[in-house]
Amino acid sequence: MENSATAGSSCAGTRQTLGTRMQKTRLSLTRHARELTAEHGFSGFTVEELCARVGISRRTFFNYFPTKLDAVFGHADDGLPAGALERFMEARPAGTTGISPTLLGDLVTLVLEQLSVDDAEIRGAHGFFGILHKEPELLERMMKIGPERQADFTAMVAKREGVAQDHSGIALLLHTLQFAGIRAIERYLESPEGPTLAEEFLHVMSQARELFAQDLHHDTEHTA
Numbered sequence: 001m002e003n004s005a006t007a008g009s010s011c012a013g014t015r016q017t018l019g020t021r022m023q024k025t026r027l028s029l030t031r032h033a034r035e036l037t038a039e040h041g042f043s044g045f046t047v048e049e050l051c052a053r054v055g056i057s058r059r060t061f062f063n064y065f066p067t068k069l070d071a072v073f074g075h076a077d078d079g080l081p082a083g084a085l086e087r088f089m090e091a092r093p094a095g096t097t098g099i100s101p102t103l104l105g106d107l108v109t110l111v112l113e114q115l116s117v118d119d120a121e122i123r124g125a126h127g128f129f130g131i132l133h134k135e136p137e138l139l140e141r142m143m144k145i146g147p148e149r150q151a152d153f154t155a156m157v158a159k160r161e162g163v164a165q166d167h168s169g170i171a172l173l174l175h176t177l178q179f180a181g182i183r184a185i186e187r188y189l190e191s192p193e194g195p196t197l198a199e200e201f202l203h204v205m206s207q208a209r210e211l212f213a214q215d216l217h218h219d220t221e222h223t224a
Helices: 002-040 047-054 068-073 084-090 103-115 119-134 136-161 168-190 197-212
Strands: none
Touching (some): 068 136, 084 103, 084 136, 103 197, 119 136, 119 168
């Protein structure tokens, strides 16, 4: 029995190590594909050149992505630490009815996990999205998968909160977070020796919260 348990544990560890290694390779392919796109344009490099930069064979590439275009856009959960989405879904306080009081904080925590990447990855992604609108093929794909991924994430948040997928408050909150993330990256790249990326993001969110905390109505009557 002990030997079986040990063997099972060893196999599980091997699978976990393999999964981690494959995830790192997948992320590396997307990262370098974006860097090459920013440097040379989407048509300016081949799958073979991408593979050479990552250190894998062309055959191995197709175990991860069917096309170069798919490699450039990667997967929706790229950049998120393992278990981040699960932790977010499980963070809703038990017994809560309607929108939970921790939703904003839990989403901010999730974004901060996604922003905890190294400087080279930040610059590579920013450079890629900077050239996106100059590349028709990339722009067409972004216009397709961007809304799809946004809808999937919105549906996940709505499911956690037990509200309809078209809940306007959820959509507004997610758009605010997206804007804050983009603005934080811009500010960080303008002054990399200044505040950290996380600090920039929290600064933008604090400004938004200050505004949204204001009363929606005010007394317009004037005394004589």
